Amino acid sequence: MFWIHSKTKYNFFTFSYIKRKYSFWSDRKIQGPKPIFPFGYLLNRAINEPPDFEYDFAQKYGRIYGLYTGTLPTLTVNDADIIKNICIKDFQMFLNKRSLNSYHHLWNGNLFNAESESWKRVRTITSPAFTSGALRKMYPLMDRCIMKLVNYLDQQTVGVSGEEAVIDPKAVIIGFTIDVIACTSFATETDTNGDRTNANDPLLKHSETIFAFNGFKIAAVFALPRRVLNLLNITTWFDQNSFDYFINLTKQILQQRKLEEGTSTKRNDFVQLMVDSFVYDDALQNTDYSKLTARKLICLIYF
Secondary structure, eight states, X not given: OHHHHHHHHHHHHHHHHHHHHTTHHHHTTOOOOOOXXXXXXXXXXXXXXXXXXXXXXXXXXXXXXXEEETTEEEEXXXXXXXXXXXXXXXXXXXXXXXXXXXXXXXXXXXXXXXXXXXXXXXXXXXXXXXXXXXXXXXXXXHHHHHHHHHHHHHHHHBOTTSSBOOOOHHHHHHHHHHHHHHHHHSOOOOOTTTTTTOTTOHHHHHHHHHHSOOHHHHHHHHHSOXXXXXXXXXXXXXXXXXXXXXXXXXXXXHHHHHHHTTSSOOOOSHHHHHHTTBOOGGGOOTTOOSOBOHHHHHHHHHO
């Protein structure tokens, strides 16, 4: 009898907890899809393509609707005027982005995930790297990637028999993206589209693998608490082998760049722009907004 009473009491508190967590938007008269505990709307994201279900939600619930990322209330805004206020006029109120439940000392420190003063410092340092003058120096690198893409499309436009060939646009764009990132961020020349038979190339292999996101792993990162993710050894939503490969590659490239200091070799890529802002951790003052530490340097170049 005591066991039945305890179980009933446990079920009651569980139900009350779930109801309280998932009544945030309804209490504020904001519409949204019905959440599924403990994932909220994340199962929709794992199963369906984001543009599809987001378009359906906007059509059904309007320009502003409420979701639950796990049990965390998340407001979706599709109104251009409100978005403008959030990003410009009232930006100081929306400085931090959604926090990740998972933790990796590099992934959580990049420009997309850093918070408060850490984000402000990194943003201040990296802004010059994205000026028109700095990007213009990388134009020859990107232009070579564009020519590779054009040559590949020319070869594929007409098949061997003279008939029009069929290509996979997503795979082609991913290949082009890999070429640009490899060239500007990893100082490596690749021809992903033109050399798809070279499956043994680790850079190409891991570049494609890291783009293959696992929807359920992404849902777990946002829905499960950090203690559970640590037990599952989930630190990011990327493939762990590919993730570690690019971190090690970035470290090797940075070591090479440090050896090139003082020589006549000068590169005009994103890596060099970041290296020029490098300083060792013990030489950094808390108020110094002009230099990057080694850890920040790695996570910015990689991510």
